[in-house]
């Protein structure tokens with residue numbers, strides 16, 4: 001009898017442990033988004049006010065879940081406030097609209113520095129000699145559930161929605177990439193057909209960007225995307241959301257692959273630019 005009671009108590013404890021967070025999340029999502037949060041989204045992410053009511057509502061719910069589940073940590077004395085949380089969560093969740101997916105399930109912490117942050121890097125020269133160097137970064141994405149961001153650059157990315165530079169979109173594209181099991185430029189796509197066409201189109205455009213970078217030719221995408229297939233996907237994501245008209249014109253098939261994956265058309269949120277667009281060289285998330 002006592003064994004039965006023990007099993008019942010353990011069962012109840014397990015049910016509570018697993019069920020309670022879900023119950024709390026459901027309760028959070030039943031509430032409308034705080035109007036103060038919504039105002040911060042509208043103020044800090046210019047495209048928010050140009051999105052349809054349905055997409056705004058989806059983004060609100062994703063942001064509520066993101067803020068409920070993820071922890072923000074200020075670094076180098078930075079105090080993370082609502083404006084920072086909403087600006088980061090709002091941009092990160094743009095990548096999840098219409099996708100019926102979980103909200104970055106492997107991610108638990110976002111570390112925010114006031115500006116570019118220094119990290120040690122090991123460099124190996126041609127002779128195999130290893131040296132330690134320090135490098136300034138704007139953002140980093142880790143497979144162990146952390147994203148690191150420079151607040152200065154988060155703000156710049158959020159306010160200028162036409163330059164193709166957005167550190168939040170970049171680092172959260174890496175998070176999506178890593179959900180497939182490896183950071184190789186191919187996020188989880190579902191069917192074999194989808195992987196085949198993704199691979200064909202992205203491999204070809206990656207090779208073309210490498211040539212552009214080698215000969216320093218102008219390109220819609222930042223040349224930082226030529227460093228690896230993973231960086232190509234992250235930079236293509238920035239370009240898709242920030243320079244959609246230029247990407248659709250110059251890289252139609254790539255735009256179409258990203259459209260199938262992200263299930264939104266960012267051209268709806270931006271006026272079409274004049275034909276004589278000057279493509280800036282810019283820089284990636286490294287400084």
Ligand SMILES: [Zn+2]
Pocket residue numbers: 170174230231234285
């Ligand atoms: Zn990157």
